[in-house]
Amino acid sequence: MRSVDPIELVVAALAVRERGGVPAIGDIRWSEGHWAELARSVNDAELPPGAAWATFSSGSTGSPRVIVRDARSWSTSFPALTRLMALTPNDVVLLPSPLVSSLSMFSIAHVLDAGATVMLPANSAVSAAECEPATALHGTPGALGSILDRIDAGARTHLRLALIGGAHLDATLRSRAEKAGIRVVSYYGAAELSFVAVDEAGHGLRAFDGVELRVVDGELWSRSPYAALGYLPGETGSFRTDANGWSSVGDSATLSVDGILTLQGRRDGAILTAAATVVPEDVEAVLRTLDGVKNSVVFGAPHPRLGSLVCAVIEPEDASTPPTSAALRAACRDRLGVAQIPRRWYLAPKLPLTSSGKPARAVIARDALAERMLRLA
Incomplete structure (x- = not known):
């Protein structure tokens, strides 16, 4: 299915999931050749037992890979995240990231589980009118910056919380949001690992609920129920899991004695x-x-x-x-x-x-x- 309508895509993906299938939403901007190659690999793949969702790596260092996970790897984290966001059925959660992003697909499943309302912008840029009904944002630093620009230009909003992942969150941007009355919670995660660590108030990243962290020879490893099953058969990437359930995507990091995680980038970078x-x-x-x-x-x-x-x-x-x-x-x-x-x-x-x-x-x-x-x- 090729569509630029986000609501139509989400409805179709959830219908696939309801029928017991494994939905995955791609990017309309991909070339025809990439779509064809991806379709062949998906159609020929034998999915692992328990597969429920498929997402893509971000593709910052190459073509996106298909990441497969079971339902519990997301749903197990929902209660902790709902508490962290103080999310209620009265909330309207704005999700400005493209649906190809695992951040968006996870968020849709989480927000619906919490009984709140999902809000998908009509275009890549959030309009002033779309800012007003939103009470929470789950997105990237770039999305938060764009919304703050709208607010500075006079847009009205009920935004009380910004849950920010996907890239480095600058302290200046956090401060700017807080001055606008928006609580900011940032986190570190990966499409393969889901949530790993969270920073609730700008004091440093600590392990997310249910996650164990360790650094071995400068490389970060985590153990939690949130990790994906892996890539499609035949695909390889940075995601590795050992026999004891510890996983890594190759990030360099340090971990202080009091549990503060400091990331230093991908080792291969x-x-x-x-x-x-x-x-x-x-x-x-x-x-x-x-x-x-x-x-x-x-x-x-x-x-x-x-x-x-x-x-x-x-x-x-x-x-x-x-x-x-x-x-x-x-x-x-x-x-x-x-x-x-x-x-x-x-x-x-x-x-x-x-x-x-x-x-x-x-x-x-x-x-x-x-x-x-x-x-x-």
């Missing part, structure tokens, strides 16, 4: 430059604090002597007056190690995003290296 290892997310966190920088993506460009050069693509606060590379380098000197400071700087008026609201890292790096972005002198 690290940049090796002149024998130093640079974690892109560490550099990005600093760049987002610099004057004139709204968002950034850091990646490695091949170099014959150094292995890789650290490169940064900057989305400026004001596209008409972007910061210069000299100003950015100067601002980084006291905040980053020598190896971490980007050698090349590129400018993107707006960073491309994946369907789930994360920066499209592979696309951004490809376009920068192909000089399809302005390179700052």
Whole structure:
């Protein structure tokens, strides 16, 4: 079924689920070739016993993979999340992420279970009229920022809570929302793992109810009833589960003695430059604090002597007056190690995003290296 009407898609997906099938909603923006390839792999696949839902990885590093899970892997987390959101049947939950996102499909199942109302925007951008009836938001930092822009421009809203996942939540954005009277709860999770850790008030991520955490050789592992069954047979990815039920998607992290989880990005995303290892997310966190920088993506460009050069693509606060590379380098000197400071700087008026609201890292790096972005002198 190919449709751009979100309500029609949700009704169709829930009908498939009611009949005992396994619904999966794709992205209308996928190419015909990708749709055909995906249809072949799905039609030929033998689903594992108990399969109830299928979602997709975000595709930030390649083509989306089909992730299969049983019903309990989502429903078991519903009571804890309902308590965390203080959700009641009177709530209207706004879900602005595309339906291809596992965040959206999970949310629809959860909100309906809680007896609340699901609100799907007509377009990718939430309108001022759609802001008003919403009492809760489950989405990405980008969605929250867009709604706050609407509120600043005079839109009325009853929004009391924003549940934010899918990407890094900047402390400034949290503060801005709280000043608008919106409680912000951020979390870390993955399409393969569902909820892993939650930050209720900006004091740091802690294990979500029912989740155990451990870090082994710098890699985060979790154990919970929320993990997926795995990918479709024949597909491979970063998701691994050991014999004792511990799962990982390859994220680097540290875990303090009092249980605060600090994420440091995917291990396979690290940049090796002149024998130093640079974690892109560490550099990005600093760049987002610099004057004139709204968002950034850091990646490695091949170099014959150094292995890789650290490169940064900057989305400026004001596209008409972007910061210069000299100003950015100067601002980084006291905040980053020598190896971490980007050698090349590129400018993107707006960073491309994946369907789930994360920066499209592979696309951004490809376009920068192909000089399809302005390179700052």
